[in-house]
Amino acid sequence: MRVLVTGGAGFIGANFVHSTIENHPDAEVTVLDKLTYAGNPDSIAGLDRVELVVGDIADADTVDPLVKDADVVVNFAAESHNDNSLNDPSPFIRTNIEGTFQILEAVRRHGTRLHHISTDEVYGDLEIDEPRKFAPGDPYKPSSPYSSSKGASDLLVRAWVRSFGVPATISNCSNNYGPYQHIEKFIPRTITNLIDGVRPRVYGTGEQVRDWIHVLDHNSAVWEIINKGRIGETYLIGANGEKNNLEVTKMILAEFGRDPDDFDHVNDRPGHDQRYAIDNSKLVEETGWQPSFQDFAAGLHNTVEWYKANEAWWRPQKEAVEAKYAKQGQ
Numbered sequence: 529m530r531v532l533v534t535g536g537a538g539f540i541g542a543n544f545v546h547s548t549i550e551n552h553p554d555a556e557v558t559v560l561d562k563l564t565y566a567g568n569p570d571s572i573a574g575l576d577r578v579e580l581v582v583g584d585i586a587d588a589d590t591v592d593p594l595v596k597d598a599d600v601v602v603n604f605a606a607e608s609h610n611d612n613s614l615n616d617p618s619p620f621i622r623t624n625i626e627g628t629f630q631i632l633e634a635v636r637r638h639g640t641r642l643h644h645i646s647t648d649e650v651y652g653d654l655e656i657d658e659p660r661k662f663a664p665g666d667p668y669k670p671s672s673p674y675s676s677s678k679g680a681s682d683l684l685v686r687a688w689v690r691s692f693g694v695p696a697t698i699s700n701c702s703n704n705y706g707p708y709q710h711i712e713k714f715i716p717r718t719i720t721n722l723i724d725g726v727r728p729r730v731y732g733t734g735e736q737v738r739d740w741i742h743v744l745d746h747n748s749a750v751w752e753i754i755n756k757g758r759i760g761e762t763y764l765i766g767a768n769g770e771k772n773n774l775e776v777t778k779m780i781l782a783e784f785g786r787d788p789d790d791f792d793h794v795n796d797r798p799g800h801d802q803r804y805a806i807d808n809s810k811l812v813e814e815t816g817w818q819p820s821f822q823d824f825a826a827g828l829h830n831t832v833e834w835y836k837a838n839e840a841w842w843r844p845q846k847e848a849v850e851a852k853y854a855k856q857g858q
């Protein structure tokens with residue numbers, strides 16, 4: 529089985545490559561990655577049966593032969609950070625929309641199976657206290673340039689399935705945590721700040737809720753959908769992991785033996801989504817998937833240990849990331 533993983537040098541894609549090599553002895557993996565600031569070849573270095581092609585998913589001539597050779601394409605490649613999309617939306621439009629379009633055209637030409645990775649943010653946000661969660665079929669109401677570009681990519685996939693019979697599925701997952709996540713994101717930023725003795729930064733009140741899932745659970749669900757999902761369907765991936773940002777900050781502070789109030793409130797994110805929460809019942813009922821990481825505290829502990837043990841992986845980025853946040857008062 530030849531698996532084309534776009535964005536496989538990024539956080540979730542790299543973890544997907546590792547678990548695919550470990551769990552699928554018949555798999556040969558080609559990674560197509562532009563190696564933007566968020567892609568790191570070290571995340572997949574030294575793996576057998578993995579080839580890295582450096583290139584852009586928005587470039588048809590790069591994408592076409594790779595899709596032609598693949599049995600399945602898993603599209604993780606994206607600009608993925610909300611804060612960056614507020615500063616400059618243009619790469620989000622090119623990669624997330626034009627890039628998905630080029631992948632769809634290639635899978636249309638070659639009849640290749642596609643799984644498109646998307647986000648729960650396409651559904652907008654929920655009130656902090658309402659009992660409702662996001663469910664498949666909810667209307668798309670994205671808030672940011674990032675989430676609207678992901679929503680646009682999903683709509684392209686749906687149209688290519690219906691109009692051209694492209695064999696594709698979509699998944700929309702909640703917030704991931706685990707190893708190899710870029711330190712611009714909340715959990716690794718907070719961990720690496722504490723490694724450096726710097727107080728964590730909490731946007732606004734910190735009462736916003738995210739539905740945390742370990743990256744390995746996201747990826748095991750993706751394989752279940754590839755194997756058992758119905759073509760044309762959308763599956764929501766989540767593991768009932770709702771926590772607000774204050775709770776997560778205090779849990780990470782505890783990992784470092786620091787006082788629970790040893791953090792700073794900083795400027796809020798414009799348009800900040802209040803709460804994400806996933807109803808995963810369609811995925812569970814149709815595929816039998818269950819998450820392995822039921823204990824967020826244990827998964828967070830392992831993640832803290834990973835960042836402590838892998839400083840060489842993240843250190844080169846730290847100064848520039850913090851300089852960018854400082855300019856925004858964050």
Ligand code: NAD
Nearest residue numbers: 535537538539540562563564566567584585606608703704
């Ligand atoms: P990431 O930013 O860590 O990695 C993205 C990867 O894509 C990088 O390796 C980057 O170099 C590559 N890339 C960017 N533009 C490219 C292009 N034009 N051509 C080829 N490669 C390109 O992102 P992530 O957090 O791993 O997210 C992966 C996917 O999962 C995204 O589609 C994102 O929307 C989705 N997602 C992320 C989360 C999360 O919590 N991180 C949750 C749900 C869904």
Ligand code: DAU
Nearest residue numbers: 608609610647649702703712713714717729730731736773
């Ligand atoms: O829900 C899925 C989405 O989760 C993915 O589609 C995105 O790619 C991924 O980045 C993530 O989006 P968020 O915007 O929720 O993640 P982020 O890590 O940027 O922020 C998580 C929460 O923490 C959010 O409420 C903002 C807040 N925050 C973030 C940073 C970086 C802070 O309070 N302080 C910080 O320093």
